[in-house]
Amino acid sequence: MSDTYFTIGMAGHIDHGKTTLTKALSRVDTDRLKEEKERSISIELGYAPLQIEEGVNISIIDVPGHERFIRQMIAGVAGIDLVVLVIAADEGVMPQTKEHLEILEFLGIEHCIVAISKVDRVDEEMLEFVTEDIKDGLAGTIFHDAPFVYVDGISRRGIDNLNQTIISELKLVGSRDAYGSFRLPVDQVFTVKGQGTIVRGTTYEGIVQQGSQLRLLPKDHKVRARQIQVHHEEQHIARAGQRTAINLGGVDKDDVRRGDVLVASDHFLVTKTIDVSLRFVEELRTSVKQRMPVKIHVGTSEVMGRIVFFDRNELKQADGEILCQIQLDEEIVVRRGDRFILRRPTPVETIGGGWVIQPEGGKYRFGKATIDMLQNKKQSTPEDLIEDVLSQHTLLDVKQLIQYTSLDEHVVNRAVAEGLEAGYLIEVNRQTYGLTKTFNKIKDEIISRLENYHQEYPMRLGISKAEIVQMLSGLYSKMMIEYSLNQLVQKGNLDKEEQFVSLAGFHPYLPRQWKQRMLEVINTLDKDGVTVKKWEEYITGTLLSKHDADELALYLVQTKQAFRIMNDRLIHRSAVDAALAKLKQQTDETFDIKEAKDILDVSRKYLIPFLEMLDQLKITTRIEDERKWMSNSENLEGGEHNEL
Template sequence: MSKRFYTIGMAGHIDHGKTTLTKALTNVDTDRLKEEKERSISIELGYAPLHLDDESQVSIIDVPGHEKFIRQMIAGVAGIDLVLLVVAADEGFMPQTVEHLDILRLLGIHKGLIVVTKMDQVEEDMIELIEADISDQVQGTFFEGSELIFVDSLSKKGIPELLEKIKEYLKDLPMRDAAGAFRLPIDQVFTVHGQGTVVRGTVYEGAVEEGDTLELLPSGKKVRARQLQVHHQPQKSGRAGQRVAINLGGISKHEVKRGDVLVSTQFYTTTTTVDIALDTVDSLEYPLKQRGYIKLHLGTAEVYGKIVFFDRNELTEDKNVLCQLRLDEPIVTKRGDRFILRRPSPVETIGGGVVIDPNGEKYKFGEATIDMLSRKKEGTPEEQLVDLLKKRKGMTKSEIEKEFSLGVGELEDLLKELLDNGTVVSFGNKLVLQSVYEEMLELVKEELLAYHKENPMREGKNKAELKNDLLFYGSDLAESVIESGVKEGLFRKNGQFISSADFQPSYPAQWAKRMQQVEDTIVKQGFEVELYEYIVERAGLPSHLHDELRHFYLRTGFAIELDDKHIVSTEAFQKAAIAVYEKTEDRFALQDAKAVLNLTRKYLVPFMERLDSMGYTKREGNERIWVKKPE
């Protein structure tokens, strides 16, 4: 099964034990700065790998709890899949816990566990009171009704139970989209001696391969992903949901900052005017004036700007507001991205919400604009259906009818229009966006290129493994796309193996000379060939390549296996087979073949058995009958 990638965030008040809990779960101390250790508080984001099983790769982000470091906290939780809300047993809910909870809600995070730390510091009979207090505090949030897990990070009490609960929650979480265009908001920039500029971040969507050309936005500078690491381990690729460090070529550290975004070239643009649907916090302490100054937190970016209302001159208590942000600096975003708005002074979280149009324009004040923004938020039927298919990848008509609020006749007309103009394509009973189909084809191409690079002597990747790489889209759709690519001539199919259309198996460059030496020796020695292991060892090939090369020779037809210790060139075998055929009668014995070839039984017996297995001869007692002529 394909590996699944997730990011877990720690949230909660300062000194409630987030960093200690992270260490108890991962054995990694995420407070790495001297100032953090001296003050015993987290200032910057901390990251640690959490090993749960071989099927998943999980990163934990330890976000600062102090109110002065709230911007780091927002950058940290913006890319997480599951949150652990940490509450200390000896203090309970505190102001920062409440603000963190607001931010999580506004960012659209809806999966979490409540972890009560420092349980050894309270009496057993206090547990019930703590549970009741926390339950009251989370009323009306996505934590309402959540089970509380009590732990003590120092004694490790409750840690095994927490790990099991995390595994259980992640099992039901969908993975981030690894098939779309690559996007990585940068949260750390540094240099490594001898390597140059390195950036870190959580991959929001898509995938990146070592050697890819990327674009740094908003500067637009082209860079190359020279090397990749995931939690200090070199990797050839990084996918949505992973914490990735990328060594960038073609740029200095001074040209990159936190908040910049690495993207696949051409897929993303920058903007300074954004239409939004804003959801405010429960109670704003100060009203927000028309064109009031705000600070936008989106991904890892922090940008100042002004808020523009179209139906009011002041924001007080309304929960949902359609409005616009006009920013001082460009950002990278797209429809559906979540954000947080804060007031720079006096400092206060205003609210958060979703981007409904990343490329807003100047509109007139009034109801007409609000109606337009409302329609834009909901989307046209076509936009809604396209969004649904982007999310679900492949769907049947009946599945669309169940999830799409449009009359059957109207839906039929819309689907026909989308099929006719090429927006949607059909595979069997599945309907798929043309863009999704192209994304899948690109993913297959990338997987095959990577496989050929790693295994140049193999004829291709097993189709079942290739389908597993596309598991995110569903097995049936993956099958259809692969077969379609074969019909279009993009891929070549040989039995159960799929390869790029122009791929030909060959020796890996670094071992080509020695492998050619093996080939030349086998040809030169003819039928009386040495043990295969002697030949490859004398050529200096590493042991892990011995079987790989042997199978390569057999698959490509260069050699034929006499027995499990000898392979002979196909040319020498066929030459011997033709010679015996031409100089023996229709029925012949072992001695007759020996008279022709002058071989010892060591080679002659497996030769005769191979003639049988290849269908040239048929054995009857101590003799053989020619069935067909060797060619």
């Protein structure tokens, strides 16, 4: 083992020798307060470094054993990798020993060493009796096969054996995530003269460097790590698993409290409603009722809230796993998988614990459907969670995926990479992702709408891209719709001309029942050349409705068979071509209105609109009283007036 960092907790009943044992291991007296020394009991959490083996860096947390200080105990053990359960040889298993055991189990602490302390006070017969009593007490718990060591903190008997046992157990513990986003729940806040605000806590995950810009949640204060210490030694960096003190710039002591969380990214959510998997203690003194006030301990925070059941209104005794919700009075910071303890405020007792399924719970109906939904979320893999949130939100970037799934950054990145390779995820934009099935839904929706549109409006090029985006924006994100349109064009499912989108191979056509009459209108328009009448005059007597007449005009303009010369007039393309040919042949680089009038032999009534249309088409440009031919004067494809 090398360059590894762990935190171990000393837990157990009051006056069973935890602090003395910590001092024997580390040479550090963790009772700092005057009251602690006067009363010989631990009131606040105590901390000490332990160096047993090269490269193995251990922080010891000595937690109070008195029932009045159970909140400190919970805050202390919440971030540990291994617990040393200290039980005095002359007393054996006591009430707080049992409660500490329940709390450790609820918090998911998997690795335990049982240290039978004060062995110098008893004979072998008593020691054997106490050992059997402890084994009976651990039977049926997660610690039933925990190793036993026999120690005495004063005489140092068994300390070497305890050291070796700690090393052996830590080899079974997975190292903390130093690659995730930095997170440190604060359990102590104080000031040092000339230094400012200092916070302490166990680094849960990630690393922090001196000078790092950090955020203090839930109030979201922007702070800077001015100085970092690990067990009173200044460091430039602190890692997951280390006991860390950070001198913060940018915040006053009065704005920080135990339970706040120091983070280095904006991936973490602040919440007041959490969906949870909960288990209760075997023997409840009184039943737990719907919306009963409870106190939740998670990380180092302690917050009041109410328990919300979805499959019952009362619980009288332990009933396995309960999927429910905690609605909190204050905001907290949690991630999926975080463990918590639930206590009843009155009568004061630990009633259960569990883990967070979803940090940002919603409003759900009472009944089986909600339980099934929570069960699915509970059992979900990272891939399942990503698919679930993308089904709800269509399109999310990596930061949002981390927030909504409450997964570690590297877990999300790995799952996304696998999803892209497997083909169920698509990268819509840089590090912004959606589901392939969402793309397929949008594809089917677009194709269906275009099929109906082409039937209803056969003379139109198609639907404008902006109109399609608007049609579907209530169902999907704009970026996802645009991505889908672009993909469908690239893959040949759709054609795109200017801003219009159509099914591949579709071309506007005259409806069969009106085709002959419409062709007659087009021919008449062609014959009139430049001297066109109002469009409604061409329609008179044809039996075409106003709608059909408007559609025909749009068809001619969109297919570039005609151009709009005024709001109420069209000119056939052949007339424009013929007039342009005459003008080009009989004018130089520039020409004026008189020259054009003589060449085309039309009145100013028709000439002026025609010349203004050429300006709009960017075939000519007007310079005072003359017009100059543009470099693209042969081009009749452009012009904003063609876009209706």
